[in-house]
Amino acid sequence: MxxxxxxxxxxxxxxxxxxxxxxxxxxxxxxxxDGAIHRAGGPEILxxxxxxxxxxxxxxxxxxxxxxxxxxxxxxxxxxxxxxPVWSAEEDRSELLASCYRESLRVADELGARTVAFPAISTGxxxxxxxxxxRIAIETVRQTETSVExxxxxxxxxxxxxxxxxxxx
Ligand code: ADP
Numbered sequence: 001m002x003x004x005x006x007x008x009x010x011x012x013x014x015x016x017x018x019x020x021x022x023x024x025x026x027x028x029x030x031x032x033x034d035g036a037i038h039r040a041g042g043p044e045i046l047x048x049x050x051x052x053x054x055x056x057x058x059x060x061x062x063x064x065x066x067x068x069x070x071x072x073x074x075x076x077x078x079x080x081x082x083x084x085p086v087w088s089a090e091e092d093r094s095e096l097l098a099s100c101y102r103e104s105l106r107v108a109d110e111l112g113a114r115t116v117a118f119p120a121i122s123t124g125x126x127x128x129x130x131x132x133x134x135r136i137a138i139e140t141v142r143q144t145e146t147s148v149e150x151x152x153x154x155x156x157x158x159x160x161x162x163x164x165x166x167x168x169x
Contacts, residue, residue, distance in 0.1 A: 003150045004141060006168065008161040011154040012040035015075045017113035018068070020104050022121045023081040025060035027053055027067075032124040037079060041072035045079055064099035066107045078111055080104045084122030087129070094136055097122055101140040108148050115150045120160050134163040 011019060011033060022033040027049040029038050038046055048069035053060070061067055066082040082100040085093035100121050108116045120137060122128035141151050155161040 002141060002144075002146055002148055004138065004168065005150060005152045006161060006164050007152055007154050008156075008158065009154055010036065010156070011117055011119050012036050012074060014117040014152065014154055016115040016117040016152060017076060018078040018080050018108050018111065018116045019071060019074055019076045020066075020116060020118045020121070021079050021081045022119050022124065022126075023061065023083055025063065025083045027057065027061055027081060030125070033119045037074070041074045041079065044070050044072035049081070064096040064103065066100065066103040068107050068111055076117070078113065080107050080116070082121065084126050084128070087122065087127035094132075097128065097133065097136050098140040101137060102144050105141070105144050105146040105148055105151075109146055113148060115152070116148050117152045117154050119154055119156070120164070123160065130160055130163045131166070134160075134167045138164065138167040 021037045024030045061083050063083045063085050066080050068078045068080045071079045082104050084100050085096040123130050123133040153164050
């Protein structure tokens with residue numbers, strides 16, 4: 001079974017084979033984790049994303065899917081971009097959020113990544129309640145069959161860290 005670790009900090013400072021980006025479907029950058037990854041990783045990542053838009057993902061990356069690029073100057077070999085669902089009180093989009101974690105691990109397996117760092121997908125600009133986002137993240141990673149040896153959740157603040165720690169018990 002995959003080992004899960006929790007870290008409080010900035011995901012762009014992590015060492016891992018692959019760092020997961022909470023991207024948006026345009027793949028052309030945004031705020032939050034996305035902005036931080038492009039700032040820290042440099043223009044090579046955006047160039048690779050533009051190539052993806054010009055080839056396989058002309059309409060953008062669908063919600064719940066994942067795709068890898070170079071990690072540029074980050075201390076990682078790859079960035080895996082995944083598009084979380086926007087939180088909705090009317091509609092249950094949990095399956096799409098779970099899909100982000102599953103698909104990212106599937107891409108990591110294809111790459112041969114052994115260590116993967118995840119942010120708390122959808123819990124920022126996309127408004128997903130942190131406790132529920134943490135539950136889905138931990139449950140899904142635990143239930144996914146993968147050759148990845150270590151998944152590190154990198155939580156930006158103490159509140160996010162506590163929410164994930166509560167789910168680990
Ligand atoms: P989304 O659009 O999927 O909600 P965000 O990037 O807005 O994505 O936020 C996802 C989570 O990542 C939030 O909990 C946010 O606080 C956190 N976050 C923002 N910047 C960073 C960073 N540099 N490293 C780790 N987590 C971050």
